[in-house]
Each structure stands twice: as C-alpha cells, then as structure tokens.
Amino acid sequence: MPVLNEVAYLERAIATVLAQDVPGPTELVLALGPSTDGTTELARRLAANDPRIVLVDNPGADIPLGLNLAISASRLPTVLRVDAHSELSPGYARRALSTLARTRAANVGGVMRADGRSPFQRAVARAYNSPIGLGGGAYHGGTQEGPAESAYLGVMRRDVLEEIGLFDESIRRGEDWELNLRIRRAGYRVWFDPELAVTYWPRESWTRLARQFRATGAWRGELVRRYGRRNSVRFFAPPALVVVIAAAVLIAVLQATHVLHGWGAAVASLVYVPLALYVVLVVVVAAGRGGGRGWRDKLWTMAVLPTMHLSWGAGFLRGVLTGAHDTVDTSRLGDRNTPLP
DSSP: OEESSOTTTHHHHHHHHHTOOOSSOOOEEEEEOOOSSSHHHHHHHHHHTOTTEEEEEOTTOOHHHHHHHHHHHOOSSEEEOOOTTEEEOTTHHHHHHHHHHHHTOSEEEEEEEEOOSSHHHHHHHHHHHSHHHHOOOGGGTOOOOEEOSOOSSOEEEHHHHHHHTSSOTTOSSSHHHHHHHHHHHTTOOEEEEEEEEEEEOOOSSHHHHHHHHHHHHHHHHHHHHHHGGGSOGGGGHHHHHHHHHHHHHHHHHHHHTTSSOHHHHHHHGGGHHHHHHHHHHHHHHHHSTTOOSSHHHHHHHHHHHHHHHHHHHHHHHHHHHHOOTTOOOOGGGTTOOOOOO
C-alpha cells in the first residue's frame, strides 16, 4: 500500500485489509511517502499494535517505486495491491485467491465502486462509476468475467512479478496498465472478476481532481508515445474534445471579426454541433436517475464531468506531444502547487 497524506482514510483502509479471512499468513507492507498531515505517525501507531503491518520508507513518494519497495520487503507468494483511499469488501482476498487458482491467471482484479461523503465527492464517484466519466473500462462497472486488458489494484503471483521485473519506476501514472501489458506479453493471463469489489474514495476538491486528472492524462499520453496502438481507442476521446473546443474558439473569433463569413462561416459552424451534443449529454447524465441526493450533487456532476474530461485531455495532449517527463500527481498535497521531491 503506497501511502501519502491519507490520515482521514488510512485507518479504515488498513482495517479492511487486515480483516480479510484467508487460509494462510498475511502481512501488510506500507510504503510511506513524506506525509505532512500526520499519516506517518498514524501508520507507526497502527504498526506498533499489529505485527502484520510492516513499514518501509518511500521518500520520493512515486507510486511504482513505493510498490516495488513494498514488494521487495514482503515475503509471501501472492501480492495484493491495495490503496490507502480504498476499502476492500469482506471476502475480497479469499475470492481473489480462489479466482487466481481457478483461472490460472497471473493477475486478478475486480470492480472499483467509487463512493463519496460530500456532494462534490459523490459527484466524482458517480462519474467514476459511469461509462461517460471514465470511458467504460471493465473495472468501472463490468459484469462479465473473463480475460482483461488490465486489473484494478490487482492480486498477483509474486513469481510472475519477479520474472517480468516488477513495476516500471519510470512511469509515475498508469503503471498498472503497463505492468499488465508486460504480463500479457510474457504469455500470462490477466483476469477480471466482477464479484471482487473495492470501495474507492475520490478526491475531495475541484482543484485536487483537476490536478489528478491532468497528471494521469499526461502519463497516458506518454504510454501512447511508448506503446502506440496497444492503447484503447477510448483514451483518445478526451483529447479529441479538447481539440474540438480549441477549434470552436478559433472559429468563433474568426466569425466575430468577419474573417470567416458567408458559406465558409456556415460550414465552419458545424464544429459547434459536437460541443452542443456534449453539453446535452452532460446535462442528461447529471439530471438522470442516480444523480445523487439532491440538487447540489447534480450541479457538481455537471462541473465534474467536464473537469475530468478536459483536464485529462489537456494532459494527454501534452504527454503525446512532449512526453510526461517529470509530471507528478500533486493532488495528495492539498491545494498547494509544490511538486513532490
């Protein structure tokens, strides 16, 4: 479990992991980043009271590095990746181990069930759980068990991880997708089991959400640079939206200054059609069934969906054009803009 500034979520996340009933010994290795909110002190108190909790330092705070440090410090043959912002459902580990053995897979994952405590967080959760929000990946609501491109978190065979070289520490976001690509390239199976469920608590503010998605988009763009067509077509929808908006703004300026007029202006106006359809889609999704507990949830949904799409799309374009380089997700640092070390 990589951990950074999770004081509000860590204790519950750890409790759901240690409550798992499995036939054999268990350990929980926390890779501790340089938290500033009391998370490290909380982790040390919890570790002092339970010998199953092992602590390792992750001073750079990068997720793939923290995962590799945690795996290297562990000693058991099956690795369950867990997240400090998540809660495992009862029976998760036992079911995952059974599925891993039954399917002879190298990695097994299930469904991310996002949830929220405030109107904003519930709106983000709704977007996560909707195919409109994150493109309909299997772990965002799939119901059909079978081979998968990637796995959310993942329950993995240690021998396969060691064979392929663990997580790529040069990839700061999207590291799980890249790992699963190498697993599949090595001839092993990645499996999706919809009976496995993990509760995920999204970012709590608009600025954190935007920063998270901008960084994630940039690294997806980097993965496209590295792996090209192996990336799903759905990843290209948000950057296409950003390009269409930029084109619409340019055409609007040209029309307002009469540079474009007559038939040229009429034809160019077609660029507004997909934008109008997108606005209608966002409103319909926000106002539809399951729109939350009240009007605040619905209004936040109308703000959250474009924020996710445009932040991710803008980051993606940067990643494709120039590479992700040292882009980091600063959303765990509160509302400051200071990057991680």
